[in-house]
Amino acid sequence: MTRHEQKEDEVRRMLETPHPQVPGDLAARAVERGTRLLRRDRAVRRALWALLAAAVVAFVVWASVVRPWEVPPAGTTPPLEGW
Template structure:
């Protein structure tokens, strides 16, 4: 027998055995599980959007206070005192 024939024979043996019974409420349970998963994904997406908004707001507040785009004053000359 070739390898392909071995695989076909194994598949035929699996198909010839009695199939297990399917629970009657399988579709309902699958739908509930899917809806719970979608709810979890939606909550996670909302939380990430909220955290992103908080991060952007914190950055804007920090940038408006620290003003990192302004050049700091040069302190290369000594202060003029006692003129």
């Protein structure tokens, strides 16, 4: 008997056994869990959008104060001649 045939026999034996009883409130619990997951996903998405907005505002404030696009002033002074 090959390995494939052994697996087939095992599956057939599993299918011939009586099936377990399904709880009566399974659908209600599934709906409740799905609703809870959707609510959590929506809250996480809103929090991430708020975090992104805060990061954009912080970057704009930083850029307006520091002005990284301007050339910084020279660190040394020109030599003094004729003193």
